[in-house]
Structures are given as C-alpha cells and as structure tokens.
Amino acid sequence: MNKNLSIISASVAGRGHLESIKPIPCQDANKWKKLNSNWSIAITSDGAGSYKNSHIGSLFVVNDLIKVFEAEVSNLQWFINQVTPDEIEWRQTAIFCLKETRDNLYKYAMLNGLDFKTLGCTVNLALFSNQTILSAHIGDGRACYKDAAGEWKSLITPFKGEEAGSTVFITTDWCWECLDESIESRVINTEVIAVVLLSDGMESYSFTCYVKDENDNFTDPNKPFEPFLNANVNAILSMRENGISEKIASSKWKEYLRNNKNLINEMDDKTMLIGVFH
Amino acid sequence: MEANFYDGEQPQNFEQKCPVCIVVDRSGSMFGEPIDNLNKGLVVFEEQISKDTVTASRLDIAVVSFGSDTKLERDFGLIDEAAMPVIGISGSTKLVDGVRHGIKLISERKVWYKSTGQTYYRPFLILITDGGPDSDQDVDGLANEIKQLTNNKNINFWPIGVQGADMNMLAKIAAPGVGASLPPMKLDGLNFVELFKFLSASFSIISKSKEREKVDITPKKESNPFQFTV
Numbered sequence: 001m002n003k004n005l006s007i008i009s010a011s012v013a014g015r016g017h018l019e020s021i022k023p024i025p026c027q028d029a030n031k032w033k034k035l036n037s038n039w040s041i042a043i044t045s046d047g048a049g050s051y052k053n054s055h056i057g058s059l060f061v062v063n064d065l066i067k068v069f070e071a072e073v074s075n076l077q078w079f080i081n082q083v084t085p086d087e088i089e090w091r092q093t094a095i096f097c098l099k100e101t102r103d104n105l106y107k108y109a110m111l112n113g114l115d116f117k118t119l120g121c122t123v124n125l126a127l128f129s130n131q132t133i134l135s136a137h138i139g140d141g142r143a144c145y146k147d148a149a150g151e152w153k154s155l156i157t158p159f160k161g162e163e164a165g166s167t168v169f170i171t172t173d174w175c176w177e178c179l180d181e182s183i184e185s186r187v188i189n190t191e192v193i194a195v196v197l198l199s200d201g202m203e204s205y206s207f208t209c210y211v212k213d214e215n216d217n218f219t220d221p222n223k224p225f226e227p228f229l230n231a232n233v234n235a236i237l238s239m240r241e242n243g244i245s246e247k248i249a250s251s252k253w254k255e256y257l258r259n260n261k262n263l264i265n266e267m268d269d270k271t272m273l274i275g276v277f278h
Numbered sequence: 279m280e281a282n283f284y285d286g287e288q289p290q291n292f293e294q295k296c297p298v299c300i301v302v303d304r305s306g307s308m309f310g311e312p313i314d315n316l317n318k319g320l321v322v323f324e325e326q327i328s329k330d331t332v333t334a335s336r337l338d339i340a341v342v343s344f345g346s347d348t349k350l351e352r353d354f355g356l357i358d359e360a361a362m363p364v365i366g367i368s369g370s371t372k373l374v375d376g377v378r379h380g381i382k383l384i385s386e387r388k389v390w391y392k393s394t395g396q397t398y399y400r401p402f403l404i405l406i407t408d409g410g411p412d413s414d415q416d417v418d419g420l421a422n423e424i425k426q427l428t429n430n431k432n433i434n435f436w437p438i439g440v441q442g443a444d445m446n447m448l449a450k451i452a453a454p455g456v457g458a459s460l461p462p463m464k465l466d467g468l469n470f471v472e473l474f475k476f477l478s479a480s481f482s483i484i485s486k487s488k489e490r491e492k493v494d495i496t497p498k499k500e501s502n503p504f505q506f507t508v
Binding site: 016160162163164165204205206207208209210211212216217218219225227228231232234235237238239252253256260261262265267 | 281282283284285286287288289290291292293294295296332392394395396397398399400431483486
C-alpha cells in the first residue's frame with residue numbers, strides 16, 4: 001500500500017552572499033514533484049560560486065530536469081509497473097535525461113547571449129517511491145535515506161577535487177567525456193522512510209564528513225548525522241499531524257535554514273530537501 | 279505539541295585549511311620605524327585572526343623573511359600553534375630567494391596535505407618589500423615562475439610595496455587577475471597595522487568562501503592601508 005509522502009525544501013543565500021558589497025543572489029535551487037501515487041522526483045542544484053550566471057543555471061536545471069524525466073520515464077515499463085529498474089537501465093535513463101537538460105541549458109545560453117560556462121552548477125537528484133530510490137548526481141552536495149530499520153545511510157559520494165570546494169558541473173566538458181567518473185548513479189531497493197538531498201553548504205551540519213583518525217590522517221566518512229536528521233524528520237511529521245501544509249512547513253524550514261543559531265553564520269548557500277513517508 | 283527543528287550539537291568535523299605564506303623584507307632599509315611597524319602589524323594580525331574562531335581553525339600561516347639570506351621565521355601552523363615572529367634587520371635584499379623560499383614551503387605543505395588526506399584552499403603567497411632586489415637576483419626568472427604557478431592554479435600571489443619599493447619590479451613579477459592574485463599594492467606610508475588588519479579581514483572572508491568564489495575584500499575607505507583603491 002502506498003504511504004503518504006510529505007516533502008519540504010528550501011534554498012537560502014549564505015551569509016557571504018548577503019554581506020557582499022554587491023549582493024550575490026542565492027546560487028542554489030531545488031524542486032520536487034509527485035509524479036503519481038507511487039513515484040516522486042526531487043532535485044537540488046548548486047551554482048558555481050565564481051560564475052556570475054550560475055543562479056540562472058541552477059534554477060533552469062531543476063525546472064528542466066523534472067520535465068525531461070517526467071517525459072522520459074512515463075513510457076518506461078518499470079515506472080509504469082512500479083518496480084525497481086536494474087542499475088544499467090536506471091543509469092542509461094539518468095544519463096540520457098541529464099544530457100538532455102545539459103543540451104537544453106546550452107540552447108538557453110545561446111538564445112539569451114550568455115556564456116554557457118557561466119551557468120555552471122551541480123545536480124543532485126532522486127526519483128523515489130516508498131520501496132525504491134534511484135539517484136544520480138554531477139558534482140558535490142550530499143544525499144541520504146532512512147531505511148525501515150531506522151538507520152540513515154548515505155546515497156551519493158560527492159565529487160570533490162584536491163582544492164577545497166572544487167568540483168565539476170553539468171556544463172563541464174570533461175563530465176561528458178568521462179561519464180564513468182563524473183556521473184554517479186545508484187539503485188536502492190528497500191523500504192524507504194525518508195530521503196534527503198542537500199547542497200554542500202549544509203553538509204557540515206548534517207553529515208560527519210571530515211575527520212582525523214588516530215594516525216592524523218583525514219578522511220570523509222560520509223556519514224549522515226542522525227540527531228540532526230531524525231529531529232528534523234520528526235518535526236516535519238509533527239507539523240503534518242497537526243495539519244500544517246507542506247507549503248507552510250517549507251516556509252518554516254526556510255526560516256530555520258536562514259536563522260538557526262548553528263546555520264546563521266554559514267557563508268555558503270544552503271539547500272536541504274526532505275521527503276518523509278508516513 | 280509540535281516538535282521543533284534540530285537545535286543541538288553539530289557533528290565533529292574538522293576545518294579545511296587555507297595556507298598563507300607571508301614573505302617579508304628585513305633588509306637594512308627597513309631599519310627603525312618600518313620594521314617596528316611591521317612587527318606591530320604581525321601582532322595585530324595574530325590578534326585579529328585569533329578572535330575569529332572559524333578563520334583561526336582554517337588559516338595555516340608561515341612567515342619567511344629575506345635580507346642577505348632567507349630565513350624561515352615561522353613554519354606553517356594554525357594561529358595558536360606558535361606566536362608570530364619578531365623580525366630583525368639583516369643586510370641586503372635577496373627578494374627572489376625569499377619568494378622562492380616561500381614557494382618551496384608552500385609546495386612542501388601541499389605534499390603534506392595530500393599525504394594526510396586533507397583538502398585545502400589554493401595557497402596565498404604575500405610579499406612585503408620596501409626596496410628593489412639585489413642585482414644578482416633573477417627577477418625575470420621569478421616573474422616566469424609566478425606566472426606559471428598562478429596559471430597552473432598552484433598559488434595566489436599578492437605583492438605589496440612599502441615606501442621606497444620598486445613598484446615596476448613588483449608589476450613585472452605580479453600575476454593580476456589570475457585566480458585570486460592581485461596587482462602590486464603600494465602601502466600608504468608605514469601603515470603596517472592597517473595592512474595586517476586588511477589581511478586578517480580578507481582571509482577571514484576568503485577562508486569561509488567557496489574555492490574560486492569571487493569575494494569582495496575591498497577595504498573601507500577609512501581603513502584602506504593602500505595608496506589607492508584595491
């Protein structure tokens with residue numbers, strides 16, 4: 001039996017953008033859609049900090065990719081039959097859709113006289129149901145899910161360069177020349193309680209992601225931070241039980257990302273999307 | 279009753295390092311007020327950085343000086359790991375050797391970062407000088423080296439001239455606009471204290487930004503240590 005799904009999401013500008021002498025718009029974007037009674041899709045995108053039009057890129061990508069996926073999967077048997085596709089089939093679908101959005105972004109750039117590269121942004125997506133998560137991503141950011149046993153597990157491995165904050169974007173040529181290295185896709189076939197996507201501006205609050213071991217070596221455990229995630233999932237469930245709509249819950253979530261004492265000093269833009277089955 | 283969003287402790291994550299190597303001139307012409315003010319500026323830098331807990335946990339600072347030779351005054355480390363040095367005066371102006379010493383130090387630090395799995399911001403090399411290099415110094419060679427290093431995204435270079443500095447020479451070795459590298463900046467008088475306040479404020483912003491993100495470090499008019507707008 002399909003459970004109810006509540007999704008809240010928000011993207012807010014980081015303190016660095018707000019305090020700049022020439023204010024920089026939030027370069028993060030997010031969007032989600034319940035495609036039918038079984039499947040939903042969620043996407044987050046983080047515009048490259050140094051590119052002046054990346055806020056346009058990230059907004060374009062989240063909007064376009066949903067349309068592209070909706071058109072593509074609606075004819076696929078696994079989607080129609082509500083079953084989990086195998087990894088190869090999912091990966092082919094994901095790459096096809098990401099490439100189409102990349103090409104649409106290019107056409108948009110040409111039509112509007114924009115340098116394509118300046119629209120650079122990451123992409124983090126999940127097509128999911130109560131029994132399946134299909135993920136794909138280009139670049140950094142993080143994602144995780146909660147299974148029926150109550151355990152939080154990471155869903156993606158962010159792509160990070162040697163220098164802090166460096167990554168690849170949907171506009172990066174190399175990304176399309178080395179698909180095996182640049183685009184990660186996964187199929188999770190288990191009962192799902194919650195799905196979370198986030199930009200890297202939220203990773204140090206919701207993940208253990210940079211620790212030193214006993215030999216003074218640094219590693220990224222990529223481990224979801226359960227107290228943060230459980231508390232926020234419970235808050236969402238509580239709001240929904242009290243009749244608060246997804247829209248109002250999202251605006252409360254936006255306020256939280258903007259003003260919570262732990263998050264208010266974050267210089268980077270912050271995006272987090274949480275989908276909870278109940 | 280409605281449950282609240284999370285307000286508890288954060289996960290224990292370390293901070294990514296932002297390496298900064300300051301290369302300072304201790305040649306004879308810095309004797310007296312210049313070197314005194316430089317040393318005061320270094321103290322101010324330490325104080326300002328220490329007040330900002332995030333920057334203090336990210337900024338990895340080294341200090342090299344040059345006169346008739348070059349000297350490692352402070353090896354790389356966070357601000358609380360060692361006091362800022364007191365720079366003494368010594369001899370002539372082996373500027374090229376000093377900058378190359380800083381470049382080597384940065385290169386070794388990057389090897390250490392990689393060997394321990396640490397990510398880091400692109401390193402900054404800041405040169406502060408009040409004169410021109412000795413005649414035996416290979417300025418052309420250094421200019422090529424810095425252009426190569428900045429173009430290959432190995433370092434950001436900020437050359438700063440104090441009164442008496444050969445600004446034409448600094449312009450030759452600078453790589454303005456490449457990454458976060460700046461054109462040569464001329465210090466207003468001996469305003470080292472304001473200079474180091476500007477540096478600490480700049481790195482406070484830079485160390486919290488995304489790599490390659492364009493950040494605004496323009497000093498306010500009343501606290502601009504330079505003779506012109508940065």
